[in-house]
Structures are given as structure tokens and as C-alpha cells.
Amino acid sequence: MIDRRTLLAGLSAAALIGPRRAFAATVRDAAGRAVPIPAKVARVFPAGPPAAILLYTLAPELLIGWPRANRAEECAYMLPDICARPEVGRITGRGNTANLETVLAAKPDLILDVGSTSATFVSLAEKVQEQTGIPYALLDGRFAGIAGTYRTLGELIGRVEDAEKLARYAEDTLKTILDRIAPIAAGERPKVYYARGPRGLSTGIGGSINVETIEMLGRNVAGGTQGGLANVSIEQVLVWNPDVIVTIDQEFAANVRSDPAWASVKAVRDNRVHLSPKMPFGWVDFPPSVNRLIGLWWLAKLLYPERFPEDLRALTSDFYSRFYHVTPTAAQIDHVLAGRD
Template sequence: MPRPDRRLVLAGLGATILAPPIARAATVRDGAGREIAIPAKVERIFPAGPPAAIQLYTLAPDLLLGWPRPNRAEEREFLLPGIGDRPELGRITGRGNSANLEAVLQWKPDLIVDAGSTGRTYVELAERVQGQTGIPYALLDGRFSAIPESYRILGRLTGRVERAEALAGWCETAMATIRGRIAAIPPEKRPSVYYARGPRGLETGLGGSINVETLSFLGARNVADQPGSGLAQVSLEQVLAWNPEVIVTIDLAFAETVRSDPGWAGVRAVQAGRVHLSPKLPFGWVDFPPSVNRMIGLWWLAKLLYPAAFPEDIRALAREFHTLFYQVTPSEEQLDRILAGRN
């Protein structure tokens, strides 16, 4: 997992900040088991990183102050007008973190929310930021399996309990349905999969990586399932030795060239035409970032890996997901673009 920005902590230690008192109307236990005081008024929420921003948008878009990075035009097309184009805030955690405490305070948030690791490093960061700013800082468990409970926690924090339950219920139903069908598939019938990132396809997620959680959920055999976590660079020779049956990629350049690249010609997935480009509008279906956007990707992957067990219409599922979670119903032409994996 990416490390929190030490500059944020150091800036906070060196700054003289008059921290407003936290309202003590009620408390909620967050994903790390911390008791978080709910402010009497929650109207402005600062997302610490992209996963939190996406989950908050799907639940309570009006409360979202902005985005860790500006959304591109092709992404904003699938988001609510006036919300998808809200300003860039920077980020507190993760790669490219840029928001120090002074920057956070300038936005006057009532609440800070992060979604991801709930390990000690992130708990300590949350405690420091909360102590130095007086703004409640909630950590949501970013693991795929924890998405429903994270919605319920966020619903209690924001007063959007009913909608949080609807979103959590959709996720739980999808996971239970898919898990039940996967259980009936013998292990030897589950394909080996390589997750390819980057224009050369040589970055992948190791066994413990959050980036490949949905593949693990589906019982696929990740060929890079080896000790470690996170993303790793591998060689083409290693991929040839693994010889996966299926390749899933998020990179358009790789997807367009791998079939004609002689170096990849010996890989079973290439020979069988089983190289699949993941949809990514407005957010990636496998990861990038690893948030609730992976829920529709779970159905997509299930149909790719086990077509006989999943006869559902992915277009209908995508339309339903977009309408419920992103609150914008895509047209047929937009669905074509989404499912093609292009911008």
C-alpha cells in the first residue's frame, strides 16, 4: 500500500493551528475500530484519496468538496453535472500526495474520509491530522469484501443511512450471487489469469495486492500469486513461463499491440484470443482506483472467466450500476464506449 505523505505530518507539527472543537453529537466506529465523533452538521467532506472520493460521490455527491485530481472530460460525462467538475483538492494519502494541513483547512471540511488500509501507519496519520485540525477523520476499510460495511459506516457519518443501505445491499447481493455460482465450479476449471498493466503489460498485481482482489474473489488463479503485495514489474520471460490462459489489462496501448507482438505469441491467452481490455469510464472496473467501481467489474470478470455460469447481460448490469451508483443513466452509444474499454 502507498505510504502517507510525511510532509503533511511535518507541516502540521510545525504549524500553529487553532483547532476548532469537534462536535460530540454522536459517535461511529470506523473501519479501523476508532470512535469517530459525528459533527452536528456534515455538509462538506474532504476525501483523503481517490477511493474515498468515489465512494463518497456514490453515496452523497452533494457533500463532496472536490476530487484528489481533476476528472477528465470523458470521465465527467458519466458523472453528475456540477459534481464531476468540482475542483482539485490534492490528496492526503497515496501516490502524488499533495495536500498539507493548511490546504485541507482552507476548504473548511466538516469531516475527512479515507478509504484504504486501516493499518497502524494510516491510523497514526488519521489521529495526527484529526488532533492537529480538530476535524474528525474517518478511516474506511478499503478491502473489496468490506465495501458494504464501509457504506453503512459512511451512511451513519453523513446521515444518509437509507441510501447507504441500498448501495450496500446491491453489493452484497452481487457478491453472494457470484460467490454461490463460483463455489460450484471445480478448481481445475478455473482459469489462470495474468493482470497486465502499463503499455508493455509488464506490471502486475501480486497475490496480496488490492489491485487483483476481484480476481481472487472469483477464484481465478493469479499467475503472479507469490509472496508480497502491491504492484510489481516482471519480465516477458516470466510471463511466458507462467503461460496464463487469460490476460486482463487496463492499458489500451498494450491491448492493441499484444496480439501482433511476436514476443507474446507463445502465450496461451494470446493464442486463444483471450486478452480483455477492462472498461474504465468513469473509473476502472478492475482497479485504478480500487474503490466501489470494482463492483460492476466483478460481473464483467465473472462473465469473461466463466461465461456458461453467468448468462446475465453486461449492458443491462452496467446501465443499472451507473444509474444507481453514479446517478447518471448512460445511453446505448455511451454503453458501447464504456464496454469497449476506450475513452
């Protein structure tokens, strides 16, 4: 297992250039880099989970493998042969496990990274591309940027028309939902706490990619400080006193209502603790990729049921068919909406 600093240091000393390639064009990625692209892209290496999910939704056959092997229960909601492709590790994010020899051995035409476009990640992309000779595209992982990210990916892999369809779905989803809640003043929106971990005391603070959709629709009670994920105390949650709790942890969801420490929290008293769907990918984050589009509908219906009469089951079936290429059965939709693994 290697971290980003170790990888960058290794790159400085390594001479890993792969075979010389002929490039047909260049495409500007989200960092403004001119990425050289071969005439035909047939194999793509995902740098991390958000990239793997994005690519799977648009062109599953191009996906070389997954940052981690999928479980059988996850594969029930995806194309079985693609879902079963091997674990290749990850170049970015927590628990980086793919070294560059692994990347070269996979013989990709393109390395795809989706997430932050900060200087750190630009430097990593430049160095990996320089040392391997493989084009490395860095795309915007922000939720509001999904449509643009699809369009750029479509250019990179020669799937412009297919990418446009998914981009428009993303745009329409955001516009429909945000337009309906626009009349509600920010101070009148529900206070939401995002509970992670079996004790519910890890959360996303202001601006965290993990709570982007929550902050679009409601008031993140932990939003007073900017950053990523943070551990908090139950005393702090009691001060925040959220109206709604959203969690991805089954153990926490099962136990919080009987835990005396949480008994006085408004969301617990009002029975407004909601376990987020997570199959095959989380609806709020985990990982934060295009899987959050269906989660935005789910959150909107939780927070503003009177404004969103749409049938969530129908929305789920449609989303899974479009993005995961498999139409779930009624029983599978029950399983998903219950938040089960």
C-alpha cells in the same frame, strides 16, 4: 508534492487547530477509532480517490472536490456539476498533494479516507484530526468489505437508509457471483494475468488490492508472492502461461497480438486478451473503490460465460444509474464496454 513521512513530520511541528466544533455523536470507524461527528455533515474532504468515489456514489452533494480534476469525457458519466468540482489534492496514496492548510481552507465537517487500516494510516488519521480539529474517519477499502464500509459511511453522514441500499447491492452481487462459481475447484479456475503499462509487464502480485476481484474469481498467476504492484519480465509471463490476460492499457491491448514476444502465451494464442472498461473509473482497479462492483460482473462473464447469462449492458445501465446517478445512453455503454478512455 509531499509524501506521508513529510506530512507526519510537519504535523508534529505544526499548530493548525481549526475552529472549535460541537459534536453530536461518535461513530466507530474501520480502525476501531471513535470519530466525533457534528449533528449535520454538509462538507466532506476525500483523502484520496477511493474515498471520493465512495462518497460520490452515496451523497455526491457533500463532496467538496476531487483528488484530481476530472476530464470532460469522465464527467459524461457523472452529475456534471459535481464532477466539475475543483481539484483539492490528496492526503494519502501516491503523489500526496494536499497540505493541511488546503484542507482547513476547504472547511470540511469530515475528512474521509478509504483504504488500508494499518498502523501507518491510523497514525496519519490521528495526527491530522488532532492538528486540524476536523474528524477523520478511516474506512475499510477491501473489496469484500464494501457493504460494511457503506453502512459506516451512512452513519457518519446521516444517510443510513440510502447507504443500506448500496450495501445490499454489494452483498447481493458478491453472493450471486461467488455462489455460482463455488462448485469450481480452485485448481480448475482460469489462470489470469493482470497486465498494466504499455508493455504489459507491471502486475498485481498476491494479496494486492489491485487484483482483489481477479483473485476472487480466478487464479492470479503472479499470486505466489505477496505484496502490491510489481514489474515482471516477459520470460516470467511465458512461464506462467496464463489462460486469460486482463489489461487496463489500450496500447498494450492493441499491440500484444502482433508482438512476437507474446505470441506463445496461451491467452494470446486463444484471443483471450481483454481490455477492461475504465469510464469514468476502472472496473478492475484504478482506483480500487466501489467501481469494482460492476467489474466483478464483467470478470465473471469473461471467465465463466456459461454460468453468467446476464446482459452486461443492462447490468451496466443499472449500476451507473444507482451509483453514478446518471443513466448512460446505448452509445455510451458501447464506449465503456470497448475499454475506451
